[in-house]
Amino acid sequence: MDYKFREIEDKWQAYWAENKSFKAEPENEKPKYFVLDMFPYPSGAGLHVGHPLGYIASDIVSRFKRQKGFNVLHPMGYDSFGLPAEQYAIQTGQHPAKTTDVNIARYREQLDKIGFSFDWSKEIRTSSSDYYKWTQWIFIQLFNSWYNLDSDKAENIEELISHFENFGTEGLNADCEGEVLFSAEQWKEFNEAKKEEVLLNYRLSYRSKSTVNWCSELGTVLANDEVKDGKSERGGYPVVQKEMMQWSMRISSFAQRLLDGLETIDWPEPLKESQRNWIGRSEGASVQFKVKEKDLKIEVFTTRPDTIFGVSFMVLAPENPLVDIISEETFKESINQYRTEASKKSERDRMADVKTVSGQFTGAFAIHPFSKKEIPIWIGDYVLASYGTGAVMSVPAHDSRDWAFAKHFDIPIPQVVEGGNINKEAHEAKEGILINSDFLNGLEVKMAISKAIEVIEKEEIGKGKINFRLRDAIFGRQRYWGEPIPVYYKDGVALTVKEEHLPIELPEVDAYKPTQDGEPPLARANAWKYNPENGQVGTEGYDLEWTTMPGWAGSSWYFLRYTDPNNSSDFADSKNLDYWGNVDLYIGGSEHATGHLLYSRFWNKFLKDRGFIKNDEPFQKLINQGMILGTSAIVHRIKGKNQFVSKSHINNCQTTAIHVDVSLVNASDELDIEAFKNWRDDLKDAEFVLEDGKFVCTREVEKMSKRWYNVVNPDDICEEYGADSLRMYEMFLGPLEQSKPWNTAGLSGVHGFLKKYWRLFNNGESIDISEEEPSKEELKSLHTLLKKVNEDISNFSFNTSISAFMICVNELQAASCSKRNILEPLTIALSPFAPHIAEETWSLLGHKQSISQADFPVADESLLVESSFAYPVAINGKMKLKVDLPLSLSKDEIQKEVMAMEKVIEYLAGKEPKRVIVVPSKIVNIVL
């Protein structure tokens, strides 16, 4: 009986679907376990073998946990709003919803072939209006919330309004932009528009000006990703930094809690670290500098208030609005020129370029708050408008960027902390004694910082402050294929759509690109007005918002929707939310470290504050899976000719490297020349210089991508080797977290293993299972495996458990073991990894129920106890020989035994060892 994997896999996939084997509902008998994958964006290219890596890992854990007695929720869905579908729509005129549907169908088909234990009854799509109705609803909740710093929570905006009505801003401690003070009486006299304007400064979703990459030729905003050297990647048009009115989210209110929460969750340390860096908490002081001859102050934030006497100039970000006010007439022209130049550079370019120093004097001076000296004010692009106040007090002696600036423009560099050589470089170390600093002289830096803050506060020129790098998240996108923001404008005032009128569905438009005037695509819609009376969207009523939500909106709460995906009266029933709680295990790529994973935590904390959910953190444990890289094949063409040279001739000629489809190259890097000629029209008449009668390509490991023709499709692997082989191989490839190159040739290893396992069940002709009791050796093989697998799954070390399976099956095969009491536990242990073959052999063993219902076997450690150990004996740390000794021996006894050995005496050659180190059950080391 052969291992007919195609038949077996079809059979069991149909069985699981028909019996809804993995449907999960709240119940009280078993503990719950929520296993989540980062849901995919359904791209037109379909899945390649890299995508399922994390899904296979989470599926193994899900199946394992079920067999360990947990009620497991393991859902899947699609993050189906996004830019690629929109780009495609712009090019082809095809509605993105259509392409998205096609892509999802393809994804589903591909996923089904791999045999995942997803509960498909829970599927969600972020682009379906049943779903985004609730994304819009959450937006409205955020709009109707403010951040109370006293309770350190987001609260209903009604409470803020009632505070205004009773006390005005008196006694209010709220997070707010550009605070305006007023009394209760004044509040009552404000008109609606004014009230809204005030409230907008408090709302958690709000409108404000922010800087974007604007490309006027494309009439759109671009991601940093889409901008290369100040030009758009598509078309190469100029891109400038431009201020725009945008919807934003006040994530900064949650900065400290997002930081603190990291201590309570089990995430990879590097990932936590990048969130910490992103949040960027720094302690210091804000200090105000008066501008000479103007009734104006410049506020700066500094982490080194101790160096305040070392300030010899100030620098403003070129975009800082103060620049217009303070600049002297004679400098205006050069300033505007400098600003134009700066606007062509992206923030990242500005940060990356530390070698070029540039700046421009404004002609204005500030007054030092202590020394009262005049300090020149410059603008410079190393100061970023988006961080701090967009202005710095420059201490060139103790900050390297200030130092470089001062050197370049010949500004004095007064030293205020002892040490270093400030003629050569800035002395940045946060240690040393203060000098030339009036009341700070003689203090250690640490002491000086607190003393400086104390005096700054006393003199009322500033105060101690904690600053965060985390900025509020821009929420509006000038795109079509996203959730409409449920906002309309009444007399210029932004109001949210009534909850009972949700969803506001995406309107039909004649094209998916921006309008001629550079307005977002939704401005094209004819019927894009809202009537708050009846909820109708059409040609009557108030204008609806034109921008849509960013990609991260839908993905910031989808895990909650999985608990109750078809609920139409609530985003999820609280019973379900409470039962499933937060995600126990989340698997996905580390590229989401600071985007999705931070925004989700933000929304989760917000929803908790407002009482909709109970958990503070959404994802308790998180694992990052690595990338599977493609092994590209490259041929080399002689420059100017249609002639290709084999690998060994490359160095002798000038060649161009060309990527060739990996399917045209075999495992020994040999090119199929005929297939290659037919691959593209221009290759029909190509000539080839061979070596040993073959044409050999070179290989390169890089990201799997259509562009490099190195994509391997899981469907092909399932067809040729089966889903179980694919699953096993992806896990066998290496540690889950690591990125590793794909090599289809290696699949024969795990495929051979599965065949070997299959043969344990039959004698070549028919099923042949022995009821005999297992031998000691067989039990030891089995239980060594069980111990390893139990440990490895808990540590997500799947590659090593697969080698344990191989070792076990090799041993059982050598012993020709076909005993039920060995094969049954072995089969259950294998079933999370290779579920199809396991179901089949389970039924061959006579079981009627799915193996997913079986209990995972536990290792009996008593079968594994050894009585002796083969001690390695090392001389001077180098292993020379081994000796088998009982484990019961004491240190001294071991030493005696070893020193008495003939070989050891030979090695010693009469010398007396200086030391003998005995580590029981580890090693013996003799030092000569």
Added chain:
RNA sequence: GCCCUGGUGGUGGAAUUGGUAGACACGCAGGACUUAAAAUCCUGUGGCCUGUAAGGCCGUGCGGGUUCAAGUCCCGCCCGGGGCACCA
């Protein structure tokens, strides 16, 4: 530039966290079965030296250090990968 991460045979990787470097596979070489192939099974396989064997030397990116003992710890470099706020 900044932050994070990795570097071990021809290849993917293993190494109980300081204690036998190279488990398990791929590939390669040789053999058995076969008319032949496929499939399967067996043997060998880090490098170098010694005719073989016994044995010896070298070996975890590079250079130092700590230790009886370093792939693992410390210091300084080199190279690859990921992220850096509108890709998802």
